[in-house]
Amino acid sequence: MAELRFSALREVFNRDHVEPAKSAKAVSEYFGENVFDLPKMEHFLSKEAYKAVKRAINEGKSLTRQDADLVATGLKAWAIGKGATHFTHWFHPLTDGTAEKHDGFVEFGDRGGMVEKFSGEFLVQSEPDASSFPSGGIRNTFEARGYTAWDVSSPVFIVGTTLCIPTIFVSYTGEALDYKAPLLKALTELDRAAVEVCQYFDKDVNKVIATLGSEQEYFLIDEALYYARPDLMLAERTLMGHQSSKDQQLSDHYFGSIPERVMSFMEDFEIEAHKLGIPVKTRHNEVAPNQFECAPIHEEVNLAVDHNQLLMDIMKRVARKHKFRVLFHEKPFAGINGSGKHNNWSMATNTGVNLLSPGKNPKSNLQFLTFLVNVVKAVYDNNAVLRASIMTQTNSYRLGGHEAPPAIISIFLGTYLSQMLDNIARKVTDTKMTPAQKTELKLGIGKIPEILLDNTDRNRTSPFAFTGNRFEFRAVGSSANCSQAMIVLNAAVADQLTEFKKDVDAIIKKGLNKDEAIFQVLKKYILESEKVLFEGDGYSAEWHKEANKRGLSNIESVPESVSQYLTDQGKKVLIGSGIFSEKELVSRCEVEYEKFTKKTQIESRVLGDLAINHIVPTAITYMTSLIENVKGLRAIFNDTEFERLSGQRKEVIITISDHISNIKKKVNEMVEARKKANKLEDAYQMAIAYEKDVKPYLDEIRYHIDKLELIVDNEIWPLPKYRELLFTR
């Protein structure tokens, strides 16, 4: 049975090095060559069509059919010139990946034969028969159709021979069935609310975009070893495996020199990414062995999300060429670091100002503090909803681990800014301030250093940290579609900024001047939300106690956490603003509950199968050989000698036998728990049952398997071990 394991290892050792498709050209020469961006539009489109697209992009509107026809003509010429034969509407359904259905350009011509055709109607709208995508009960199968519509703010691109058109995906009755549609709405809300607040400081601001740079962590595993691990293949994480004697204790992998084979893979996928206009910039080894990271330069959120989804796709594809498998799962290996996707987020104005970057004078710094404090308040008020946006079945194995942010959402600001907020809270008076008080306050604010990037101050344990000119939402999982976190964060900040405007205007109406009104509201917000600020070690047990005292929520249950979308606060922020309808939000929760249940069910089945048909038989084989050995000793030694020699062996036989019995018993119990849970009708109740009654068995069964792995003869152990998965490449 160990055949597969050893042949896989042999295969890894004999791997030929795959050279990357190196390009002699500088990146700047091929960056974006597979994207139908503005310069290409200008070249390929008629003046009229080009103007129409630009208008649609700027105004966030869709194209008319007539304009779409004009655009389609130019787009077709470009795409066919680049060898494209098919097109697809590329969208983000509520599954983990993206979806595409390819259609050829070919049609029968009038006089027979084939012609290439592509008109505006194909560009702007399509109707994939999408009945199998999760909808959380929005679509009954009899009205299964949904349609996709072009999102002009994200450019069209070519992968291989397919022209990909980024689209939103909605049901016939108008409900969103994807992540993109609500994300676009949240970003529009943020734009509106932030512009209004910016107007207090600068009348030239008429557009605010949110920016996102997502650091993507991942593991690489050799393909042969991957195929020898059914748990990795089916559940994307190892469900068993004893810790390797050495793993990340020495931190010798972190920022270490990148192994040659991995480097080839990185170079290859970076070239592809650059051709698709994805600005990847940073690459390095991460803390766990065989764990790596790649980060792009930040972009507007919607584009950044599309690019991250596309990047994950490219990485998976290119990895196969190099005989690797890339694992985006948040916790593929127990006991060592998992993978996250830090969402670096900020807001930028049309006047070129980063709203979370301190400026040069008191005025710009008051603007900076205004946005900073509003974000703090938004995160405090929407703590539970933000957690709901990042809590998934896979990410739950990582959160609260000793290397990942806890499920308590707190904010790290660094000593300087914490002090600053404290000053505002204490120095601003409730009545009209004296000129001297005002001058003192402004003087202090004017002195905020432009660069706050204090490396000694960086707190890696915070789920939501200020890092000098942006916030870093670190709790986001590595496999996540960032839209989920970005919808909630942007909606929450938009809602908060709207409140802020109301509060400030109300005070101005009472006769106070603008700056004073702003100070008063900021003071009030700081006092209301400072409980969310935490500078200490987020991994520590004391923090859990302290957070509890402060009344910060800490929900570790995934379904329970997801259900927080439907609290009053969740509804206010997500429904009140028109980003979701009640029906959409409810259905989204259903989808998440179902995903949780199904993923846990798959893990439970895979573990049960492997335990019974891989591990138990192997343990029995080894036990039998020990029994034979004991019988042999019996035959050739006298009683005293036999007792002395066989004692230890008999103990091992008993230990193995006990583990086997435990495994069998627990697998049976787990199957029964599943059967019981499956009978529940309500998706939430079923998810809770899977979490409380099924999931605990995964660890209990694993415990016995991992113990057996240490005892059973290495020669017959069927699955590649942790040391082999983590150290061979």
Ligand code: ADP
């Ligand atoms: P670190 O590991 O120190 O956090 P990285 O270089 O790995 O830094 O990643 C930082 C990420 O933050 C990059 O993707 C970068 O583009 C992004 N970033 C920087 N400034 C902003 C900003 N204003 N808005 C959004 N993201 C930003």
Ligand code: MG
């Ligand atoms: Mg980083």
